[in-house]
Amino acid sequence: MKKRILLLLLICCALFVAGCSKSDSVSANCDAEEENFDTEEEVFEGDNEVPEAIEEAEEESEVREVVDGKIRSYFTGEWIDEELGTSRPLAMMMNCAQDALPMSAPTSASVIYECPVEGRTTRWMGIFEDWRELERIGSVRSCRLYFLHFAQEFDAVYGHFGQAFYALDDLNSGKFDVLSGGTKGIDSPVTAMYDRISRPGKVREHTLYAFPSGIEKDIENKGYDMTMPEDYEGKFKFAKTGEIAEYEGYPEATLLQPGGTGGKNGFGGVKATFEYNASDRKYYRSTYGNPHVDELTGEQVAVTNVIFQYCNGEVLDSKDYLHFATQEQRNKCIVFTNGKMIEGYWRNPGELGTPARYYEEDDTEIVLNVGKTFICTVWTDYEDDVVIQ
Numbered sequence: 001m002k003k004r005i006l007l008l009l010l011i012c013c014a015l016f017v018a019g020c021s022k023s024d025s026v027s028a029n030c031d032a033e034e035e036n037f038d039t040e041e042e043v044f045e046g047d048n049e050v051p052e053a054i055e056e057a058e059e060e061s062e063v064r065e066v067v068d069g070k071i072r073s074y075f076t077g078e079w080i081d082e083e084l085g086t087s088r089p090l091a092m093m094m095n096c097a098q099d100a101l102p103m104s105a106p107t108s109a110s111v112i113y114e115c116p117v118e119g120r121t122t123r124w125m126g127i128f129e130d131w132r133e134l135e136r137i138g139s140v141r142s143c144r145l146y147f148l149h150f151a152q153e154f155d156a157v158y159g160h161f162g163q164a165f166y167a168l169d170d171l172n173s174g175k176f177d178v179l180s181g182g183t184k185g186i187d188s189p190v191t192a193m194y195d196r197i198s199r200p201g202k203v204r205e206h207t208l209y210a211f212p213s214g215i216e217k218d219i220e221n222k223g224y225d226m227t228m229p230e231d232y233e234g235k236f237k238f239a240k241t242g243e244i245a246e247y248e249g250y251p252e253a254t255l256l257q258p259g260g261t262g263g264k265n266g267f268g269g270v271k272a273t274f275e276y277n278a279s280d281r282k283y284y285r286s287t288y289g290n291p292h293v294d295e296l297t298g299e300q301v302a303v304t305n306v307i308f309q310y311c312n313g314e315v316l317d318s319k320d321y322l323h324f325a326t327q328e329q330r331n332k333c334i335v336f337t338n339g340k341m342i343e344g345y346w347r348n349p350g351e352l353g354t355p356a357r358y359y360e361e362d363d364t365e366i367v368l369n370v371g372k373t374f375i376c377t378v379w380t381d382y383e384d385d386v387v388i389q
Helices: 052-057 145-154 165-172 212-222 380-385
Strands: 070-072 079-081 090-094 111-117 121-128 157-160 178-180 194-196 208-210 255-257 273-277 282-287 305-311 313-315 322-324 331-337 340-347 357-360 373-379
Touching: 090 145, 111 145, 111 322, 121 145, 145 157, 145 165, 145 322, 178 212, 208 212, 305 380, 331 380, 373 380
Parallel strands: 090 157, 111 373, 157 178, 305 373
Antiparallel strands: 070 079, 090 121, 111 121, 194 208, 255 273, 273 282, 305 331, 313 322, 331 340, 340 357
16 A cells, blocks of 8 residues: 655745553443454545745655655645654544543544444544644543544554454454553553543543553554555545645535434434634534534634545444444545535545545545545435535
């Protein structure tokens, strides 16, 4: 998998300025079922003038270049330090339960996934490029198999605490670089990164966090190579530096609700809402009727791109555990950027871990604007619940 994104160029200097006591091994949500489930075969911003050198040099290219110590991020399209841009990211499960909010560090994620889970609510997974200086990430939640599979599209090291039975085989297989908490069924748990903090009024389940100093220790202990593979091909196509993918003539969409405000689709239960702000070209997230705020920064989660990625799903058992197909040849998607709505499809043919990419119906790849992206996994059974205004 070699993902080489578009471009890359000569960048001029102007552009690149650019606790607690350790908890015991704790049992989290880890419901065992009688049968296993095999899914392997399943299914910029502003009006700044761009320097002439960049304008001339930035041609779409298969080669990802380093310019003055900077390289373009695979995941936001921004120019970042080479060391950061050539390191594998961290994928962390995050608790979206109403009683667990606010979250710590969601505004630091480069990409966020939100997917339905049992009980017809949702759960988040953040893809973090720059996580080492964060205070903490969380609260941390348990794994569902499709989150682990989505994480492979970023070649991420995957962190979680607890898991559904259906994920155990893959988590223990050695095929994936995982940072599993010490819960029932995990063969080789990590020991340093997960800790609890005092959160008066919150139940114990909502007090577990991942701490970067411990994450680094556990990655070292596991021996994981944190260098991004040279053949990584990338997941997104971004607008060129200094340009805006305007999509003139496309429908406007400024209020997005991937599940409406109710029903059994997951998103309706948490009242997931994105509102577009034309002044900064960002989509602001609300959950349960309130701004979704980062506890560490006080900022509302805001992203440059939102993707509704429609996925086929199924109910696995009487406890309502779900699974979603993370690999498709062609399934519906809607991309929202610059206040516009671009309809099309997504596909990731190939083995597990091949990143899904997004296309218009005429097979033209959809161009995202430089910045963070929020991906909502919309269950195709409930696509009629989606509200776009």
